[in-house]
Amino acid sequence: MAATLRDVALRAKVSVRTVSNVVSGYEHVSAQMRARVERAIEELDYRPNPVARTLRTGRTGVLALVVPEIDVPYFAELAREVITAAADVGYRVMIDQTGHDHDRERELLTGGDRGMLFDGVLFSPLVTRAELLAMQESRSMPLVLLGEHEFDGRYDHVAIDNVQAAHDATAHLLAIGRTRIAAIGAQPQEDYATPQQRTAGYERALRAAGMTPAEDYLRPAVHYSRADGYQATRELLERAERPDAIVCYSDLLAMGALRAIYDAGLRAPEDVAVIGVDDIEEGRYSRPSLSTVSLDTPFIAREAIARITARIADPETPAVQVTAPHTLVVRESTEGRSPDLGR
Amino acid sequence: MAATLRDVALRAKVSVRTVSNVVSGYEHVSAQMRARVERAIEELDYRPNPVARTLRTGRTGVLALVVPEIDVPYFAELAREVITAAADVGYRVMIDQTGHDHDRERELLTGGDRGMLFDGVLFSPLVTRAELLAMQESRSMPLVLLGEHEFDGRYDHVAIDNVQAAHDATAHLLAIGRTRIAAIGAQPQEDYATPQQRTAGYERALRAAGMTPAEDYLRPAVHYSRADGYQATRELLERAERPDAIVCYSDLLAMGALRAIYDAGLRAPEDVAVIGVDDIEEGRYSRPSLSTVSLDTPFIAREAIARITARIADPETPAVQVTAPHTLVVRESTEGRSPDLGR
């Protein structure tokens, strides 16, 4: 049986209060008391029970990170950074997957079952804005939204400038002389912010170049997966007017696109240039290596942790939005440049 | 302020005992009592506090999954399956990263700080067996080891037959006529089980074919990363006696190898065949697509959850070892076959 505070107190012949003081690093404890208590702790191999502490303090030391699927490289890389950043400030991270399930997403957001298990939630949502508003009704728990751009002053956001990111990707394709530029990742049926914003950026870049976005060059993708990218690209390549470039709304879509282009007997970038968004490591090793818009995941993670801890400390902290920087990374899939992999 | 059991009791004019009975689905509650209580619960939007429940019952409903790095695709895919399998039986999953840090691994294993935060730990270790034995000293918490092969009867194992897996990969290269077969992923400095077993399988297959494993064909890799695979392959290709095939101890290493072969102006599989271990999705879309030894991740996850829940229910359950099935998957990187990606 594990030793408790009381056991230590008995052994050290002091009160539990004193032991608690020593354990939680209280200042005003005499040196000899401290020594006595520490010996008893040592002897009994005492370790504080975090559950009891939580019941008393209301703090769990745990954050929830909610993502659609943890094995999507972008989310895996984000999770890694988040876990690391959280550990730096003494937090652990619990990961929940929504699996693209609206109901599950809502349940996680309203805290359906999870009561006081977390001190805060980092949410990378698919959910619509309208639905988010409804969430507001629910019991409030510190919440930071990741990746959304729209900001309504209600929640902290660590945003990505999706419009600009997609614009930059498209503008790069235009700059290298492409004229039939398709896009993969739209979700016309749904009210999701990310695909809408990326489509807006894509179309804005085309219009700025005096081009009219062609309806059938805008391909939907449900899961932003390799399979989605593969399938959508196949369809695009069957068009009479075959595109000479594709903007993929995620690197994973782009990986599928590259393979589809190869399977069709075509070359990237010569026949079809491809660019993605995210900058996952996979794209640095693929053939061709993938041009992309790099999102600063460490920044997002650090900022998310900073926001959530601030809100936990003071729930009345006004909600703020920070936008993560992004940069265009040109690799072989658009310009034939070699990556720098030699160490 | 969140409503408590007592609030509900007061409102429904019943005892807390009755409310608790209703909440935890106790059988013998009269219909009218139940109705009354449920109305009060509804009105107060009451939700049980899991922390208080945990303090009382000793069960947290949380499992820890400990992996080196969550953004390594194999672990990400495993985590996905584990989280799903855990959710099916009412468990949540906390993810901890050891980051290849021995001390951190030991700390997580001995439960350094985490006291009673988890009901059990699923551990995918790098740690040596000798060190594992020492862990035994520590306070016991239900533990299931993932991926290790050695079984000492002390812990539950969901094992991979690493020797056989590496053997099968090597045998396949021999079967397609390769004679200068290198391996990447050994860790001669360390006492890690996985690389040792895979090297054993590699060497056994070579010997069975009447060949002598060449020392300088066995390349170390510390992190099993793309970068490690790239670097090791570069070095191999500089050898006077250039290998015509490479067994990579992980698919990620193989992705780096493929890129290095391409950068060296060589072709896979014509000049150098490559095979990995894991069967991550990335390898189905790479160019060339990657031959590999497929590990049954869903099986591992399901079995791990089954073992840990059994041990939580009865700590005296004898430790067992189950071995996950693996299968050779032949793709372009060894035999030029096309993958089947069209849906």
Added chain:
DNA sequence: TTGTAAGCGTTATCAC
């Protein structure tokens, strides 16, 4: 079947 009350292991409010 339902009520009363004793903890679970902490922290925090009092005194001294």
Added chain:
DNA sequence: GTGATAACGCTTACAA
């Protein structure tokens, strides 16, 4: 500076 002691919200003997 240290010692009693009352919560934190729940489950569960033990009674009724």
